[in-house]
Amino acid sequence: MGEYRHRLMDYVREEIMPHRFCVGCGCGTVLNAFVNAVEEIGLEPTKMVCVSGIGCSSWIPSPYFRSDTLHTTHGRPIAFATGVKIMRPDLTVVVIAGDGDVSGIGGNHLIHAARRNIDLSVFMVNNMIYGMTGGQVAPTTPSGTKTSTTPHRNIEPAFKVADLVMTAGATYVARWTTYHVFPLMESMQNAMTRKGFSFIEIISQCPDNYGRRIGKPTANDFLKQFRDDAIRINKTEGMSEEQLDKRIVIGKLCDRERPEYVTQLHEIIREQVAAVKREKTK
Amino acid sequence: MIEINDDLCKGCDICIEFCPLNVFLKSDTLNRKGYYVPVIAEEDLCVGCRLCELLCPEFAIIITNE
Ligand SMILES: Cc1ncc(C[n+]2csc(CCOP(=O)(O)OP(=O)(O)O)c2C)c(N)n1
Numbered sequence: 001m002g003e004y005r006h007r008l009m010d011y012v013r014e015e016i017m018p019h020r021f022c023v024g025c026g027c028g029t030v031l032n033a034f035v036n037a038v039e040e041i042g043l044e045p046t047k048m049v050c051v052s053g054i055g056c057s058s059w060i061p062s063p064y065f066r067s068d069t070l071h072t073t074h075g076r077p078i079a080f081a082t083g084v085k086i087m088r089p090d091l092t093v094v095v096i097a098g099d100g101d102v103s104g105i106g107g108n109h110l111i112h113a114a115r116r117n118i119d120l121s122v123f124m125v126n127n128m129i130y131g132m133t134g135g136q137v138a139p140t141t142p143s144g145t146k147t148s149t150t151p152h153r154n155i156e157p158a159f160k161v162a163d164l165v166m167t168a169g170a171t172y173v174a175r176w177t178t179y180h181v182f183p184l185m186e187s188m189q190n191a192m193t194r195k196g197f198s199f200i201e202i203i204s205q206c207p208d209n210y211g212r213r214i215g216k217p218t219a220n221d222f223l224k225q226f227r228d229d230a231i232r233i234n235k236t237e238g239m240s241e242e243q244l245d246k247r248i249v250i251g252k253l254c255d256r257e258r259p260e261y262v263t264q265l266h267e268i269i270r271e272q273v274a275a276v277k278r279e280k281t282k
Numbered sequence: 283m284i285e286i287n288d289d290l291c292k293g294c295d296i297c298i299e300f301c302p303l304n305v306f307l308k309s310d311t312l313n314r315k316g317y318y319v320p321v322i323a324e325e326d327l328c329v330g331c332r333l334c335e336l337l338c339p340e341f342a343i344i345i346t347n348e
């Protein structure tokens with residue numbers, strides 16, 4: 001067992017490694033898949049801006065990924081990312097943040113960015129909980145489970161966020177888990193290379209602030225469940241909603257073309273600038 | 283070749299559980315940070331699938347062609 005330098009260390013802020021995520025936290029695996037995806041498609045981190053909100057998952061790009069990053073306020077990364085993309089359409093803009101951030105407090109930003117089809121890649125780490133603040137119930141917490149704010153059981157149904165984003169109009173939507181690392185990595189590559197609003201829901205584990213309250217104190221407890229409960233979307237035909245509720249539907253939910261927002265906005269700006277110039281030279 | 287970085291590993295046991303060839307074993311000694319870094323027990327069995335490398339949350343494993 002030697003000391004070696006990982007081939008992807010150029011992509012992460014090596015000087016602050018090891019990262020601060022708890023033992024077996026899925027955030028580390030998502031970071032791993034993300035840098036592999038970036039390297040695989042040959043994206044230069046200097047041509048990217050990564051935007052995050054507040055929460056453990058928001059630490060994946062900031063501080064750990066070596067691109068320019070915006071670590072914004074809770075729930076607002078998509079709003080900030082929209083501004084970046086409008087001013088610098090030449091850059092690849094990626095949002096990585098948690099389920100509480102993206103689908104709870106930031107839920108409206110999410111559905112409207114999908115509806116507008118803004119050219120962003122949003123990777124939502126769904127650990128089914130508010131991890132950073134101590135394991136409070138999230139809109140994504142499965143019903144019936146215990147959290148620090150639902151000490152008896154959660155009586156709310158969980159949001160199916162990927163389905164919501166697909167319905168709202170995103171061009172590319174997929175769901176994977178931290179067990180399905182190879183397809184997750186490939187899906188991230190697709191999301192970052194295609195134009196339009198791309199969304200990946202990554203079912204992940206928070207052993208510390210969720211797992212230990214529900215009898216799953218280790219990463220492996222979760223990963224085995226993800227492996228066993230996952231079902232490919234093309235195998236779900238004919239299944240009832242009740243049957244599907246017990247499973248994690250994985251795979252690509254949609255991949256389609258729709259007019260993109262920022263491109264159209266810049267078309268209008270160009271038209272208007274040209275019209276003003278014509279007016280002046282008259 | 284399989285390499286594990288003792289200083290990055292946090293002993294989560296993911297690689298031990300999910301390597302399809304059971305290459306890793308739990309160690310019985312702590313590293314200097316207080317984690318049980320896995321032992322590479324059956325390196326010859328490794329098929330180079332890189333599942334351990336990708337699943338590791340810590341960038342603590344790398345599989346090379348050497
Ligand atoms: C406006 C605002 N409200 C509430 C908080 C407190 N807060 C910080 S992180 C967080 C939830 C984090 O959950 P999630 O986004 O799922 O990230 P995780 O830690 O689970 O990765 C909350 C409620 C805050 N920082 N700002």
Ligand code: SF4
Binds near residue numbers: 020207208210
């Ligand atoms: S609290 Fe949960 S989500 Fe946050 S670092 Fe720990 S295991 Fe990960």
Ligand code: SF4
Binds near residue numbers: 294297337
């Ligand atoms: S998966 Fe990585 S961090 Fe976890 S025990 Fe194996 S080498 Fe260590």
Ligand code: SF4
Binds near residue numbers: 302303327345
């Ligand atoms: S590369 Fe595959 S076979 Fe080799 S140690 Fe890792 S998981 Fe096991």
Ligand SMILES: [Mg+2]
Binds near residue numbers: 057125
């Ligand atoms: Mg969360």
